[in-house]
Amino acid sequence: MNSRGGVNVVCFLEDPAAAFKEVWRVLKDGGSVLVGFIDGESFLGKLYRANKETSLFYREAIFHTPAEILSILQAAGFADFA
Numbered sequence: 001m002n003s004r005g006g007v008n009v010v011c012f013l014e015d016p017a018a019a020f021k022e023v024w025r026v027l028k029d030g031g032s033v034l035v036g037f038i039d040g041e042s043f044l045g046k047l048y049r050a051n052k053e054t055s056l057f058y059r060e061a062i063f064h065t066p067a068e069i070l071s072i073l074q075a076a077g078f079a080d081f082a
Contacts, residue, residue, distance in 0.1 A: 010037040011061040020076035040065050
């Protein structure tokens with residue numbers, strides 16, 4: 001894994017599916033996880049994508065959609081989304 005941030009790590013993970021599988025593996029029974037990310041289809045996500053080449057910070061970021069994140073989480077074993 002290659003993470004470069006704190007709050008918005010998901011967009012910098014080389015393999016978010018593997019990362020969430022590991023989170024699922026180490027999470028205690030009954031535990032939960034909070035996932036915060038910049039929606040790739042939101043105004044901000046589109047703005048960041050449009051300026052990726054000139055951004056030192058977001059140049060390598062991948063801005064996922066909520067559907068993509070949900071699919072990755074479900075494949076990792078997560079359920080009961082609030």
